[in-house]
Amino acid sequence: MRYKVFIDGQEGTTGLKLQDALAQRSDIELLPIDSSKRKDKEARKKPLNEADIVFLCLPDEAARESALLVTNPNTRIIDTSTAFRSDENWVYGLPEIDLQRERIHSATRVSVPGCHATGLILSLRPLIDAGIVPRDYPVTCTSITGYSGAGRNGIEEYENPALAVAKQLNVPRHYSLQRNHKHIPEMQLLTGLEYEPSFTPVKASFKQGIATSIPLFSRLLPRDSSAQEIHEVLSVYYESEPFVRVMPYDSQPYLDDGHFLLTACNNTNRLDLFVFGHDDKINIMARYDNLGKGASGAAIQNLNLMLGCDERYSLQV
Ligand SMILES: NC(=O)C1=CN([C@@H]2O[C@H](COP(=O)(O)OP(=O)(O)OC[C@H]3O[C@@H](n4cnc5c(N)ncnc54)[C@H](OP(=O)(O)O)[C@@H]3O)[C@@H](O)[C@H]2O)C=CC1
Numbered sequence: 595m596r597y598k599v600f601i602d603g604q605e606g607t608t609g610l611k612l613q614d615a616l617a618q619r620s621d622i623e624l625l626p627i628d629s630s631k632r633k634d635k636e637a638r639k640k641p642l643n644e645a646d647i648v649f650l651c652l653p654d655e656a657a658r659e660s661a662l663l664v665t666n667p668n669t670r671i672i673d674t675s676t677a678f679r680s681d682e683n684w685v686y687g688l689p690e691i692d693l694q695r696e697r698i699h700s701a702t703r704v705s706v707p708g709c710h711a712t713g714l715i716l717s718l719r720p721l722i723d724a725g726i727v728p729r730d731y732p733v734t735c736t737s738i739t740g741y742s743g744a745g746r747n748g749i750e751e752y753e754n755p756a757l758a759v760a761k762q763l764n765v766p767r768h769y770s771l772q773r774n775h776k777h778i779p780e781m782q783l784l785t786g787l788e789y790e791p792s793f794t795p796v797k798a799s800f801k802q803g804i805a806t807s808i809p810l811f812s813r814l815l816p817r818d819s820s821a822q823e824i825h826e827v828l829s830v831y832y833e834s835e836p837f838v839r840v841m842p843y844d845s846q847p848y849l850d851d852g853h854f855l856l857t858a859c860n861n862t863n864r865l866d867l868f869v870f871g872h873d874d875k876i877n878i879m880a881r882y883d884n885l886g887k888g889a890s891g892a893a894i895q896n897l898n899l900m901l902g903c904d905e906r907y908s909l910q911v
């Protein structure tokens with residue numbers, strides 16, 4: 595069986611990566627669209643409704659518009675934008691938690707998690723489910739990401755030497771300083787936290803790779819859980835996951851002279867989870883490719899689950 599797939603937004607960062615990966619697959623026929631018509635509503639309607647699976651790789655507003663253009667009940671949609679992640683009619687595409695894998699398999703509408711949200715949710719959800727981190731814990735998280743997360747315009751800005759000098763883009767930049775980043779609603783919804791996490795993203799002058807870091811204090815946890823206990827819970831939770839690797843406890847040997855290498859999962863769909871800590875202080879870190887498990891890789895993982903084929907098909911571990 596060959597599935598018809600249409601990528602709406604196929605000339606953008608996420609769309610291009612998806613296209614490259616799917617063009618190699620014998621089980622998929624990519625439906626074309628004339629480049630000059632790619633923003634034309636009428637021209638998009640045809641492939642949107644001929645496809646078995648549609649990927650939306652568009653800004654939020656355009657994704658909402660395209661989803662409404664799909665009237666064929668047999669067309670299933672995978673959306674990479676923020677538009678539907680908190681929508682109860684859509685399945686959140688993070689198979690590693692709870693019953694999401696089964697839900698994704700039978701879903702007609704799947705939203706791909708936000709890049710920053712992926713690290714926070716995978717770090718905390720098992721601990722909240724186990725009662726180690728209480729739902730009212732005051733969670734804070736810092737995430738450092740490569741500039742490709744900002745899409746085509748962001749990439750052009752960083753890769754334009756004159757602009758990069760004028761705007762001092764060689765220096766890491768904090769943003770969403772009002773603690774209002776667009777991933778906060780999905781972070782709260784999918785962890786079940788009572789309060790919004792205090793989330794600080796930082797964009798830096800490297801293209802690809804992301805790392806989230808979440809500090810916890812044993813004395814604020816109901817069972818005074820230690821870093822080692824937290825490591826054990828995460829290891830068991832993700833034991834059989836193909837893409838989540840819980841690294842050995844307090845992995846000093848994996849560090850470069852005490853420094854964390856956040857690009858180590860680039861060009862894979864893998865996410866590495868680390869637990870560091872001593873005495874009262876615990877630090878949970880996740881590293882992955884913002885364009886892999888943070889975007890296109892996660893989109894392909896969801897596609898594989900929806901089609902019932904090997905979850906790892908065309909993905910690097
Ligand atoms: N980059 C990343 O790491 C991640 C991105 N995402 C999300 O995925 C989506 C795509 O992001 P990304 O690929 O980075 O963004 P890009 O800006 O690189 O690409 C978006 C594409 O959509 C096209 N487009 C814009 N408006 C319309 C429209 N009305 N109709 C049809 N096409 C349109 C753009 O064309 P043109 O350039 O000509 O305007 C561009 O080709 C976004 O919602 C983003 O938030 C999700 C996870 C990670």
Ligand SMILES: CC(=O)N[C@@H](CCC(=O)OP(=O)(O)O)C(=O)O
Nearest residue numbers: 676708709739740741743744797
């Ligand atoms: C570097 C950078 O600006 N990153 C973007 C997120 C990229 C992303 O993947 O977010 P969505 O999937 O929700 O669009 C940001 O933090 O807003």
